[in-house]
Amino acid sequence: MRTTSNRAGNAAHGAARGGRIVDRREFVKAAAYTTAGAIAGPTLAKSAGSMFATPALAAPTGGTLLGCSAQEYSGQSREQLITYLQGLITEPFDTVQNRFGWSTSLVNSYSRWIVESGRTPILSWSTHDSKGDVTWRAVAAGAQDARIRAEARELAATDWAGFFCFHKEPEDEPELGNAADWRAAADHVYDLFHQEGVTKFAFVPVLMAATYNRGQADAWLPANYELLGVDGYNRNVSGRWRSFETILQPARQKAASVGKQFYVMETGCVEGTAGRKGDWYREMAATAEAWPELRGISYNHEAGHTGNDANMNYRVDTSAAAIEGFRDMASAAAFAGAASECLVPRQLSVQRLRDKLRDQRATTRRLRERLNA
Secondary structure (H helix, E strand, C coil): CCCCEEECCCCCCCCCCCCCCCCCCCCCCCCCCCCCCCCCCCCCCCCCCCHCCCHHHCCCCCEEEEEEEEEEEEECHHHHHHHHHHHHHHHHCCEEEECCCCCCCCHHHHHHHHHHHEEEEEEEEHHHHCCCCHHHHHHCCCCCCHHHHHHHHHHHCCCCCCCECCCCCHHHHCCCCHHHHHHHHHHHHHHHHHHCCCCCCCEECEEHHHHHHHHCHCCCCCCCCCCCEEEEEECCCEEEEEHHHHHHHHHHHHHCCCCCCEEEEEEECCCCCCCHHHHHHHHHHHHHHHCCCEEEEEEEEEEEECHHHCEEEEECCCHHHHHHHHHHHHCCCCHHHHHHHCCCCCCCCCHHHHHHHHHHHHHHHHHHHHHHC
8 A cells, every 4th residue: 555654653562572563654653552362472384495495385276365454443453353354254364464664573473463373474574663764775785684684583483484575665765765775675685584594485576556557667676586566456536447457467467577476465445336346356356367377465454544545445344245245256266275385384274274264253243243333
């Protein structure tokens, strides 16, 4: 989601383990969330070898990964909202994307919750920070090496597999640097992470859909990455309704030109005429099925407040028809089977996931009652 830069908010949550999520460029000003109950840490089966050496991960055959992200609202934490969204569909989400500021540890209560709930983490780390932004030139020059190495060592020690995004949507942030600065910083972080043993995370540079549409992606793409990333939304500005296919086709073409798969790290749709948002979801599933090179989609359950996203409500549940369409989309053939490809912890059996889903649906019913009260 594109918003205007704002460094005033986002008080980091206590020590390194807590973690406050980054609300794109505008940092959330609300009080830090708390998670009910302590999470002892992930109990993950060890995976042999590098994530990138695993054929099933490099070339998925079981479908497109489907995930989501959510930002707190109406007193609901991210954990509660993800649980609520899960209860709306019949199959478990594969991934959950989360956005963290520079001073927040990547391994924190929320990312642990994501893994413990059987989902693959998408870690998006921004150099914006309430304590002072970090420029990309400073990162590339080594001024942040101690911090980056410490984060990398901690992440490697978890033995998690997932996706990592260094400062998503960097294009409109000249206060942090230019394209060359960002490329150098992204490559430097990539090198340090691999030196410290982070070999099971796919690095994904994430640009705005408009950048691909304007043919400007080359200026931003670093030397080292596994998947191409893109964020794109249907805002229906002035009645300009755009399909998922229309928005993301330029990114798909760019990925093909560089011989990479691509990942839609954020997408969303506002309401249009009655029933149209539900149909947008269904069309997204049809497009995903037609695009075998599309590695995954993460839907953003969020309402925008600034910039291009002011007054834009991308939340799943903006209407009954939207919920129905989202449910149909999630059960489509395009998303069948992808989660089994070494990304979800092995010891989380299908039955265990079904048990979790049953419990989550019960929680969803309670949340609906609270939200509609």
